[in-house]
Amino acid sequence: DGGITQSPKYLFRKEGQNVTLSCEQNLNHDAMYWYRQDPGQGLRLIYYSQIVNDFQKGDIAEGYSVSREKKESFPLTVTSAQKNPTAFYLCASSEPRGGSYEQYFGPGTRLTVT
Amino acid sequence: RKEVEQDPGPFNVPEGATVAFNCTYSNSASQSFFWYRQDCRKEPKLLMSVYSSGNEDGRFTAQLNRASQYISLLIRDSKLSDSATYLCVVSSMNYGGSQGNLIFGKGTKLSVKP
Numbered sequence: 001d002g003g004i005t006q007s008p009k010y011l012f013r014k015e016g017q018n019v020t021l022s023c024e025q026n027l028n029h030d031a032m033y034w035y036r037q038d039p040g041q042g043l044r045l046i047y048y049s050q051i052v053n054d055f056q057k058g059d060i061a062e063g064y065s066v067s068r069e070k071k072e073s074f075p076l077t078v079t080s081a082q083k084n085p086t087a088f089y090l091c092a093s094s095e096p097r098g099g100s101y102e103q104y105f106g107p108g109t110r111l112t113v114t
Numbered sequence: 115r116k117e118v119e120q121d122p123g124p125f126n127v128p129e130g131a132t133v134a135f136n137c138t139y140s141n142s143a144s145q146s147f148f149w150y151r152q153d154c155r156k157e158p159k160l161l162m163s164v165y166s167s168g169n170e171d172g173r174f175t176a177q178l179n180r181a182s183q184y185i186s187l188l189i190r191d192s193k194l195s196d197s198a199t200y201l202c203v204v205s206s207m208n209y210g211g212s213q214g215n216l217i218f219g220k221g222t223k224l225s226v227k228p
Contacts, residue, residue: 033215042118042201042220043158058215090157101146101205103216105157 002027004106006091011111013085021076021109023091031094032074033103034058034066036087043090049074078111085113117141118219120202126225127192135187135222137202146205147178149187151198152221158201161187192226199223 004025013019025032031050035043045058049068063082068074074093078085088110092103120137127133135149147164162169164176164185175188185202202219 035218040220043218045215048215088155101216102148102160102163104160108157110155 004091004093004104006089006106006109008109009107011109013111013113015113016080017113018080019078019085019111019113021078021089021091021111023074023076023106025072025074025091025093025106027093027095027104028071029093029095029104030071032068033092033094034064034074034076035090035092036060037090037108038087046076078113085111087111117206117217118202118204120219120222122220122222124223124225126227128227129192129194131192131226132188132190133192133224134189135200135202135224137185137187137219139183139185139202139204139217141204141206141217142180142183144204144206146216147176147185148203148216149174149176149185150201150203150218152201153198158218161200189224192224194226194228197224197226 007022033048034046037043044060046064047066049055052071055066055068065077088108090108091106094103118139149161150158151161152158162171164178168177173190177186199221201221203216206215206217
């Protein structure tokens with residue numbers, strides 16, 4: 001089955017700890033994205049990567065870091081510098097076809113920091 | 115003006131009703147338009163792309179008016195299973211001219227009652 005996996009589904013951390021969220025896709029998509037979603041809010045772009053070994057900051061990159069060493073993997077690290085890390089984190093991938101840019105999402109990771 | 119604006123709802127309708135969602139976007143250079151559906155505490159899933167000529171998929175019809183920068187989604191004969199939040203999504207030109215990045219509206223919540 002082709003798709004995007006994120007693990008774990010729920011994650012709990014103490015304040016001051018860094019935490020890494022996993023995102024893997026076997027869709028052979030070049031582009032991958034990380035979003036966060038807060039209750040009652042839209043998705044906000046954290047980082048994106050259009051190709052292996054390259055990534056760009058989105059709207060809310062402060063306190064986050066990423067790497068893209070392999071096409072299928074795009075892990076996100078939430079650092080202790082992120083002031084409000086508790087959120088629903090969603091990873092997505094896309095492959096432009098005919099000028100269309102649908103993104104497909106993983107099931108998400110709910111991070112709670114106390 | 116917000117980049118993508120939707121009525122937050124909620125829309126509470128009886129089964130069998132026809133319901134319309136509206137969305138406006140601010141960037142006239144946007145080229146790709148979508149409707150996503152998000153169930154409670156789940157990831158967004160692509161419902162349909164929106165084309166200039168309008169398109170239909172079963173009970174769902176999407177329309178695009180580029181001159182007014184307006185997108186709509188019509189659901190006919192609504193089912194209990196249509197209950198979800200519907201996200202209007204527009205491609206972004208904010209990132210180096212890349213059309214691959216998307217801007218998500220906050221969504222309109224639909225509740226279909228028996």
